[in-house]
Amino acid sequence: MNLKTEDYRVKVGKTVRLKNWSTDENGGLDKAEGKAWAKALADELAHWQERLYAENRRSLLIVLQARDAGGKDGTVKHVIGTFNPNGVRISNFKVPSEEERAHDFLWRIHAQTPKTGMIAVFNRSHYEDVLVTRVHDMIDDNTARQRLEHIRNFETLLGDSGTRVLKFYLHVSKDEQEERLQARLDDPDKLWKFSAADLKERALWDKYTKVYEEALGTSTAAAPWYVIPADRKWFRNVLISQIILDTLRDMDPQFPETDLDPKKIKIK
Amino acid sequence: MNLKTEDYRVKVGKTVRLKNWSTDENGGLDKAEGKAWAKALADELAHWQERLYAENRRSLLIVLQARDAGGKDGTVKHVIGTFNPNGVRISNFKVPSEEERAHDFLWRIHAQTPKTGMIAVFNRSHYEDVLVTRVHDMIDDNTARQRLEHIRNFETLLGDSGTRVLKFYLHVSKDEQEERLQARLDDPDKLWKFSAADLKERALWDKYTKVYEEALGTSTAAAPWYVIPADRKWFRNVLISQIILDTLRDMDPQFPETDLDPKKIKIK
Numbered sequence: 295m296n297l298k299t300e301d302y303r304v305k306v307g308k309t310v311r312l313k314n315w316s317t318d319e320n321g322g323l324d325k326a327e328g329k330a331w332a333k334a335l336a337d338e339l340a341h342w343q344e345r346l347y348a349e350n351r352r353s354l355l356i357v358l359q360a361r362d363a364g365g366k367d368g369t370v371k372h373v374i375g376t377f378n379p380n381g382v383r384i385s386n387f388k389v390p391s392e393e394e395r396a397h398d399f400l401w402r403i404h405a406q407t408p409k410t411g412m413i414a415v416f417n418r419s420h421y422e423d424v425l426v427t428r429v430h431d432m433i434d435d436n437t438a439r440q441r442l443e444h445i446r447n448f449e450t451l452l453g454d455s456g457t458r459v460l461k462f463y464l465h466v467s468k469d470e471q472e473e474r475l476q477a478r479l480d481d482p483d484k485l486w487k488f489s490a491a492d493l494k495e496r497a498l499w500d501k502y503t504k505v506y507e508e509a510l511g512t513s514t515a516a517a518p519w520y521v522i523p524a525d526r527k528w529f530r531n532v533l534i535s536q537i538i539l540d541t542l543r544d545m546d547p548q549f550p551e552t553d554l555d556p557k558k559i560k561i562k
Numbered sequence: 563m564n565l566k567t568e569d570y571r572v573k574v575g576k577t578v579r580l581k582n583w584s585t586d587e588n589g590g591l592d593k594a595e596g597k598a599w600a601k602a603l604a605d606e607l608a609h610w611q612e613r614l615y616a617e618n619r620r621s622l623l624i625v626l627q628a629r630d631a632g633g634k635d636g637t638v639k640h641v642i643g644t645f646n647p648n649g650v651r652i653s654n655f656k657v658p659s660e661e662e663r664a665h666d667f668l669w670r671i672h673a674q675t676p677k678t679g680m681i682a683v684f685n686r687s688h689y690e691d692v693l694v695t696r697v698h699d700m701i702d703d704n705t706a707r708q709r710l711e712h713i714r715n716f717e718t719l720l721g722d723s724g725t726r727v728l729k730f731y732l733h734v735s736k737d738e739q740e741e742r743l744q745a746r747l748d749d750p751d752k753l754w755k756f757s758a759a760d761l762k763e764r765a766l767w768d769k770y771t772k773v774y775e776e777a778l779g780t781s782t783a784a785a786p787w788y789v790i791p792a793d794r795k796w797f798r799n800v801l802i803s804q805i806i807l808d809t810l811r812d813m814d815p816q817f818p819e820t821d822l823d824p825k826k827i828k829i830k
Contacts, residue, residue: 348754370648377647380638380654380685384647417648472829479824486616486817493829549754556747561740561761 297321299537302520304513310521312503317467319523321532328528335535336376342542346411347381349547352456353408356538357419359509360464361502362492363474365524366417369464372531373538374415381411387418399423399441400448408457420445421461421509428505429498438508446512453516460541461517462534463510464524468499565589567805570788572781578789580771585735587791589800596796603803604644610810614679615649617815620724621676624806625687627777628732629770630760631742633792634685637732640799641806642683649679655686667691667709668716676725688713689729689777696773697766706776714780721784728809729785730802731778732792736767 304310323331346354356374358366370384385406394402400420408414424441427433433441449459466474475496478488495502513519520537524530572578591599614622624642626634642650653674662670668688676682692709695701701709717727734742743764746756763770781787788805792798 367648371646374647375643375645377643378639379642379645379647379650379652379683380635382647383651386648415647475829479827479829483817485820485822485824488820488822488824488827490822490827493827496829549751552753552756554753554756554758556753556756559747559756559758559761561743561747561764 297533297536299520299533299540302522302533302537304510304519304521306513306515306518308513310507310510312465312507312521315465315521316523317465317470318525320526320529323529323532325526325528328526328532332372332528332532332535335532335539339376339535339539339542340378342539342547343377343381343413345547345549346413346542346545347378348411348549350411350550352458352545352547353410354413354538354541354545355408355416355452355457355459356413357416357421357459357461358464359419359421359425359462359506360524361466361471361499362489362495363471363478364464364466365527365530366464368527369462369530369534370415370417372527373534374413376535377413382413382415383408384415384417387416387420387422400444404448407452410456420448424509425502425505426495429495429501438505442508442512446514449512449514449517453514458541458545459517460537461513461519462537463506463519463521464530465521466524468496470525471496565801565804567788567801567808570790570801570805572778572787572789574781574783574786576781578775578778580733580775580789583733583789584791585733585738586793588794588797591797591800593794593796596794596800600640600796600800600803603800603807607644607803607807607810608646610807610815611645611649611681613815613817614681614810614813615646616679616817618679618818620726620813620815621678622681622806622809622813623676623684623720623725623727624681625684625689625727625729626732627687627689627693627730627774628792629734629739629767630757630763631739631746632732632734633795633798634732636795637730637798637802638683638685640795641802642681644803645681650681650683651676652683652685655684655688655690668712672716675720678724688716692777693770693773694763697763697769706773710776710780714782717780717782717785721782726809726813727785728805729781729787730805731774731787731789732798733789734792736764738793739764 358369360366374382403420406414424438428438452459475492478484510519522530522533626637628634638652671688692706696706720727743760746752778787790798790801
């Protein structure tokens with residue numbers, strides 16, 4: 295199988311209409327084939343992650359955004375969970391604390407960007423500051439445009455400093471979200487994940503669509519957005535794994551050179 | 563198989579002589595059986611980790627200490643790597659930075675202790691401040707004793723605040739260390755892990771033994787030390803997994819109660 299990952303990338307300067315992007319794809323595979331493929335990708339990813347870590351000069355930042363029950367946690371568990379945890383740091387950005395709100399909106403984000411050699415994963419991110427805040431009219435359009443420009447500049451700074459940025463919007467249908475929220479209600483072991491607040495956000499579906507479309511306009515060569523068809527969890531996992539793998543291959547990290555001559559070293 | 567994990571725990575107030583502790587055990591299993599068992603443990607650990615995360619009231623701190631090539635990174639990869647990464651944070655403590663040295667020795671450590679619901683892993687830790695520093699005579703015995711007392715108090719603070727602490731000393735033989743260092747020299751893809759400094763530390767083997775034995779004296783009920791026979795990597799993984807599992811079961815985290823009646827909620 296050969297996934298054309300660029301088909302899911304938002305072209306620079308292009309306006310996104312989410313209704314034209316599929317939520318439900320299988321890449322011509324069935325579920326068992328997809329899972330086998332994800333496993334093969336995981337082995338290759340492990341190799342490239344080790345090279346990134348060993349090289350210790352550049353880093354990778356993975357941004358996960360989605361509606362509630364869109365699959366952010368599942369992506370962390372099943373895709374990021376295959377990586378060597380020594381080289382990964384996950385940051386969950388929730389409602390800002392009082393201290394965080396006393397700074398500019400990128401302050402707490404900047405503090406969590408990856409060190410050289412590392413892969414950082416943002417489970418929600420600075421994009422919440424142009425999404426949930428807009429939907430609830432906490433900021434006006436002018437502030438939103440200003441923030442989007444600050445985000446662009448910030449991501450350019452990261453890119454110029456050796457951090458590649460990959461941004462994934464996990465695109466689920468309204469029906470699929472309903473099924474997943476219902477599944478949380480039906481399973482006592484999942485009930486803790488259910489929040490009545492999710493239903494309020496669901497009622498604002500179209501408003502979210504609109505602000506997401508604007509946020510996806512920040513796709514750049516150094517920090518592209520990908521719209522991931524996410525109704526099928528296994529396909530989401532395969533596609534994201536493939537995009538990360540392609541990116542690491544393109545970065546082509548190298549094991550560091552050494553002056554040591556291993557033959558001349560004697561361990562006593 | 564039934565591992566008596568308490569056999570590997572350092573009893574409170576007991577003086578450790580490492581030469582009396584085995585580096586090489588198999589628990590009556592062969593390697594294939596051990597790996598199968600580790601896999602079964604991983605599934606159970608995932609369940610208990612989810613409960614800890616969902617409960618969101620307490621946390622777990624895992625401290626990994628070992629000589630060079632003792633298996634800290636391998637433990638992170640193979641044991642911690644089976645956890646849901648969303649609930650795990652790894653901290654690698656290297657030579658302190660200038661800013662870190664301008665504070666007390668527990669300052670940078672305290673900043674990395676786990677939030678509620680989380681498992682934190684310290685790959686090296688505050689114990690380096692009574693190990694490498696002592697071996698190289700950077701601190702005197704009086705300062706070391708003072709620091710050990712501060713460590714005890716600090717770990718008691720964590721315990722009283724809902725954080726369980728598990729401390730693992732990965733116990734390898736001098737021969738096994740030689741083999742592992744040699745393996746790094748022999749494999750071009752592993753050569754980046756080799757550091758000439760490791761040979762200097764190896765030459766101080768007996769001095770390290772002595773200071774480790776004193777550090778292991780900080781075993782308490784709330785923050786026990788375990789001496790893990792670590793010459794066989796698969797046995798190390800099984801034993802550590804079993805100890806973490808026993809600990810989580812003993813903590814017995816619960817899915818949170820909710821006032822919601824799932825039958826009364828209708829998703830529109």
